Amino acid sequence: MNRLLRPGVRERETLLSSRLLSQLGVESAAAMMEIAAIGTLPARQILFREGEAADTLFCVLSGYIRVYKLDPDGREADVELYGPGDLIGVSLVFDGGRYTATAQAAEPSTLARFDLKRVREIAGRRPDLALVLMNALSEQLASAYSNLANDRLHTAPQRVARYLLDNCAHDGKAASFRLPYQKSLLAGKLGLAPEALSRAFSMLRGHGVNVRGRFVQVEDPEALRRI
Amino acid sequence: MNRLLRPGVRERETLLSSRLLSQLGVESAAAMMEIAAIGTLPARQILFREGEAADTLFCVLSGYIRVYKLDPDGREADVELYGPGDLIGVSLVFDGGRYTATAQAAEPSTLARFDLKRVREIAGRRPDLALVLMNALSEQLASAYSNLANDRLHTAPQRVARYLLDNCAHDGKAASFRLPYQKSLLAGKLGLAPEALSRAFSMLRGHGVNVRGRFVQVEDPEALRRI
């Protein structure tokens, strides 16, 4: 973590409007703001490693953080990709112990850090914080289950199609949007090698999907759904 | 759910010693016991389906419950396998809404059921219950992440080897144990077709693993670890 500061005016605003603080009562939000530190990370910087003692809860303010597990010979499997507003390490608030995966900035990012001990303490006193944390955790579990089922049931083009639908979802009509990050990152998130993602895109071309750089057009969402 | 009763003496005992109630203070445990109902399920019975309104939290007392997702053409992907002591639906306590997957008894089972509204209410008053729920949720998330990474990084024999090591773990020495459920169930849990599990076992035979029915002997855990 390069810089590590008490939040400035800009950061306070971002943080206050984040999913974490915006759902809290004023007092709890203030208590959390009190213990927040802001840090920036250059791309590729490691935030924490699997097995390290866990002492910090993170909230992504900008950028993307890739969380992955390693296997003995160094291959990596992405387990979750956290973007602005997401909390990293919620499961450690009460589970304690150690980080169960490694986190790395996928691009230059800014995060808020909260000391876990103090978060525990505040959550003990303030049910609204405990509630927000449980909600975040629940969402993450649902997301993990989806990913797991998605991996096991769907082919690469199907997974990509679902991703596109989930991320433009303009009810029925044609839509277009910009991928929020590199394709290789998306590939990891979907559990694919970059080559496989590329091939999936090129096969979807025949089904009304146009890709140019990060720009994606979906001509017929209905057709995609049936892939 | 066939029978649906206030807990009898036997069930009260099981429930009190379950991971859920045993970690609670006496008063919280009593409050939960107060709202508990016990039910038995025959094998294959559906407990709830993906998309249904969620109104119940379950605690497995005996047997195994398979939780899976369906794809459009009816194929199933297991997402978690819950056994005695496990809680099903924790993420719904506060997340509310609907079940995000389908649950089915993998064998004749008995469960405790708790009305979600009442659980919410008690958890609001009693931090120790909220804590236990968060713990359960955290564990489930960690487990889901492991499964996801496991799927993406390891081959079938490797996954089976890990399962065996995790489930006999007698530090270093040879060990043997009984699979707690059918092989086809294990296959699903590991994200494999039953045939693939069978082949994995027969390849592990060359590495000191003997399987006869549900009985498994591991001659050399160290060798397994290196598969």
Next chain:
DNA sequence: AGTCGGGTTTGATCTCGATCAAAGAAGAAA
């Protein structure tokens, strides 16, 4: 504009595991 370096695409190959089909084993029930 040229050059450099990364991400991305394309091609060729190969391995793993799904799937279909059928034989074999093991429980449960009569």
Next chain:
DNA sequence: TTTCTTCTTTGATCGAGATCAAACCCGACT
């Protein structure tokens, strides 16, 4: 025990995606 059903194993085939290698593209920088 015998029968019947369900689970498991084995065999053969097939396709999806990983991997390795090389070409390509594009933005950043000089």
